[in-house]
Amino acid sequence: xxxxxxxxxESTRPARLGAMDSPALDLTAALARMTWRLEPGTFALxxxxxxxxxxxxxxxxxxxxxxxxxxxxxxxxxxAALPGILDRHPAARVEGDLLWIxxxxxxxxxxxxxxxxxxxxxxxxxxxxxxxxGYSRDHLFVARRHRDQAERVLRALFPST
Numbered sequence: 001x002x003x004x005x006x007x008x009x010e011s012t013r014p015a016r017l018g019a020m021d022s023p024a025l026d027l028t029a030a031l032a033r034m035t036w037r038l039e040p041g042t043f044a045l046x047x048x049x050x051x052x053x054x055x056x057x058x059x060x061x062x063x064x065x066x067x068x069x070x071x072x073x074x075x076x077x078x079x080a081a082l083p084g085i086l087d088r089h090p091a092a093r094v095e096g097d098l099l100w101i102x103x104x105x106x107x108x109x110x111x112x113x114x115x116x117x118x119x120x121x122x123x124x125x126x127x128x129x130x131x132x133x134g135y136s137r138d139h140l141f142v143a144r145r146h147r148d149q150a151e152r153v154l155r156a157l158f159p160s161t
Contacts, residue, residue: 023108023136030107030114035161036154039063039100043141044082045130047074048089056085063100063139065132076100076132076141098130098141101154106136114138118157125153 024030052066052073059081060066067074075085079096086092107114115131115138122129127146132139142150155161 021106023106025108025110027111027113027117030105030111031117031158033105034114034158035104036158037102037104037161038147038151039102041100042079042096042144043076043098043100044079044094044096045074045076045098045141046082046085046089046092046094047072048092049073050089053088055088059084063102063132065139076130095143097144099144099147099150100132101140101142101150103138103140107138118154121153121157122150125149127153 024033049072051068052075056073056075057066059077060075061078061081063076064078065074065076076098077085082094082096086094103114103118115133118138118140119129119131122140122142127142127150130141132141
């Protein structure tokens with residue numbers, strides 16, 4: 001394919017991130033633009049030995065996360081998927097009734113300290129968290145019993161939310 005044809009093809013592809021969504025490249029920019037939201041529903045973190053099955057992967061509906069380690073697989077899924085996973089992995093450990101918090105402004109990999117800032121504020125309030133990172137966004141999960149306190153802390157950090 002010629003350079004001109006390739007350039008035309010490139011220009012017709014939809015952009016993944018618009019000008020307003022270009023990733024923040026430093027902590028100051030990330031903090032200034034950041035908003036957050038609670039994802040709908042409740043979630044469960046499930047850990048089991050061995051690999052995930054195809055059915056486990058099918059249970060991942062956005063948002064969801066899987067981590068495969070040498071001796072354990074962990075899946076963060078909506079609680080509706082929990083019965084099927086437990087049928088396939090009866091010895092699995094479960095931490096349920098979790099809320100998923102998404103930090104909406106995308107950040108570049110150059111940003112240093114965002115999660116440290118957020119998790120420190122939550123830790124100072126006595127709120128245990130789990131962290132999940134996507135390519136462009138960070139996410140936290142907290143037990144629902146900590147919802148009100150976590151929302152207060154996050155509103156103080158990000159008043160525009």
